[in-house]
Amino acid sequence: MNCFSCLYFHETKKAPKDSDSRRRNGELTSRENNKTHPENPKPNKTGNEQSKNDDANKELTNNIAAKTFTFRELATATKNFRQECLIGEGGFGRVYKGKIEKCDKVVAVKQLDRNGQQGNKEFIVEVLMLSLLHHKHLVNLIGYCADGDQRLLVYEYMSRGSLEDHLLDLKPGQVPLDWDTRIRIALGAAMGLEYLHDKADPPVIYRDLKASNILLDSDFNAKLSDFGLAKLGPVGDKQHVSSRVMGTYGYCAPEYQRTGQLTIKSDVYSFGVVLLELITGRRVIDTTRPKDEHNLVTWAQPVFKEPSRFPELADPSLEGVFPEKALNQAVAVAAMCLQEEATLRPLISDVVTALGFLGTAPDGTIAVPVRYDEVRPPQRSTGETSGEDSMAPEERERAVAEAMEWGVASRANSRNTSAAHSLNPSAAHSRNPSAAHSRNPSAAHSRNPSAS
Known part of the structure; x- marks a missing residue:
């Protein structure tokens, strides 16, 4: 039985206007990071940098089924990212507690630092993975925002932190x-x-x-x-x-x-x-x-x-x-x-x-x-040292490619499992990895x- 039978990539031609939010539910740890505030003017981008951002946004839109949010929605949810809503910060950005009014849900919004250690590629890998992995003991990714150079992830709120x-x-x-x-x-x-x-x-x-x-x-x-x-x-x-x-x-x-x-x-x-x-x-x-x-x-x-x-x-x-x-x-x-x-x-x-x-x-x-x-759900934290600080561009590209390959393989496997099950109801059991004990x-x- 495959856990991803109902999850798949959506193809759409609309560029995402949302910024992505990642959350560490009160569990961002010890590393100081450069702070990013919504009121700060966006730095001027070279044509090449802007093109990379556009490509990343398109990659998200074309391959991710997670919910998208606009930057305005997340700014409203976190009271314009006020200090009183801050629940943690680390080397990759700040995490805020917020409330999405339209769905009446308390969330953790992680705003990636534009000058920090996490770039578009790492962001895409996280969203791709969490869009497809669902379990009671994984934190739930609610959505993301990739609006211009803003990158935010929206997670379920974990009240006890880490x-x-x-x-x-x-x-x-x-x-x-x-x-x-x-x-x-x-x-x-x-x-x-x-x-x-x-x-x-x-x-x-x-x-x-x-x-x-x-x-x-x-x-x-x-x-x-x-x-x-x-x-x-x-x-x-x-x-x-x-x-x-x-x-x-x-x-x-x-x-x-x-x-x-x-x-x-x-x-x-x-x-x-x-x-x-x-x-x-x-x-x-x-x-x-x-x-x-x-x-x-x-x-x-x-x-x-x-x-x-x-x-x-x-x-x-x-x-x-x-x-x-x-x-x-x-x-x-x-x-x-x-x-x-x-x-x-x-x-x-x-x-x-x-x-x-x-x-x-x-x-x-x-x-x-x-x-x-x-x-069920996801989230994030930063520890003392992480090797992703110096991740080379080729390594990032490979990580994204692997994540996408994983998603495609998951969908293909779930379809094959469904087909096998319809022909032979016992076939699904033979593919269940929980047979580890057997x-x-x-x-x-x-x-x-x-x-x-």
């Missing part, structure tokens, strides 16, 4: 996350990755999983955001895809950093880092700590080898309120995800299975529905640390 806001950037007096909430967040992020790896067709490698890219709604349900670095995964006989190394320092898998070879196991490593942050309450890179504790993974690795020391990794702010067995199992899952050798890491589907039994209920489960493939029904248990 995981980073509640785990790594606690304000004085802020209540730390309890154990069950941490595991629910980890499970939601894992389910989002599982959708990208196993359900999306072709599969997608997220490539930028980190605490600031995991957004939280009012009930602390986690949703992955920021798909500017997402890449098509290997298909057929290919074992990996080659790519310029990009992402955030500390979260990238070692083999990807060394060789540029990217696989879905690269995402599993990044997830292991996030899970370790959830367990310890520490940043993956923290230079304010003693030298031997600057790198969280390096600091934790000796502990991984001694199960009796696992409780030492627990966040002190938990004050010991957690089931020790569940903590030990969570540490074991993180350790497996952080294996140096990619082939030794578990599939994310197995991680999802393991995390479902690490709560405080009598049976060990947590209060989260298990596996749903419902349509490949080896015992795999989850053999990789689940609780099995021991």
Whole structure:
């Protein structure tokens, strides 16, 4: 069963007058950026630059089914981008809370900095990806605006901001996350990755999983955001895809950093880092700590080898309120995800299975529905350092081409699946990537640390 059967590219000859808006629902992070204000006069463009903008606008209009907004609509929604509506900012622009009156919806509007690190190509990739990827644990792209040189993205509003806001950037007096909430967040992020790896067709490698890219709604349900670095995964006989190394320092898998070879196991490593942050309450890179504790993974690795020391990794702010067995199992899952050798890491589907039994209920489960493939949302965040700063034009063009190829392939696959289903109702089931578990029904248990 294909998740994109009802999504397709629209061909239209009208140039978009909207500006695109991207949102980081209160989760834009630490990098300062040049500010862009609507009242500032637009800089004069050379003929070549203007032509590139026009081409980008046309590319959006011809290939994206997402809703378009005019710049005036988004300016009105954010009270002309007033400071009081600002909910975050980072290296790519500012994020504002706004309300679209005509649909009575509260949204997050990300206004890309015209002098910042994100250009037309990255913008197009994000809109293309999020127009086609829909899941309960992905933030929802509502629309975009590409009006002249304005670039804005409109996302669903995530009232709790990012995981980073509640785990790594606690304000004085802020209540730390309890154990069950941490595991629910980890499970939601894992389910989002599982959708990208196993359900999306072709599969997608997220490539930028980190605490600031995991957004939280009012009930602390986690949703992955920021798909500017997402890449098509290997298909057929290919074992990996080659790519310029990009992402955030500390979260990238070692083999990807060394060789540029990217696989879905690269995402599993990044997830292991996030899970370790959830367990310890520490940043993956923290230079304010003693030298031997600057790198969280390096600091934790000796502990991984001694199960009796696992409780030492627990966040002190938990004050010991957690089931020790569940903590030990969570540490074991993180350790497996952080294996140096990619082939030794578990599939994310197995991680999802393991995390479902690490709560405080009598049976060990947590209060989260298990596996749903419902349509839902996106968002964005910026971490400490990102390789997209120096992305070459050819790399950007390739990224856009891949995103478009992915969309076309998704549509073709969904049509083929529909045709097969009409001829043989059982055919759809044979194509369901969720059969990851059926490949080896015992795999989850053999990789689940609780099995021991």
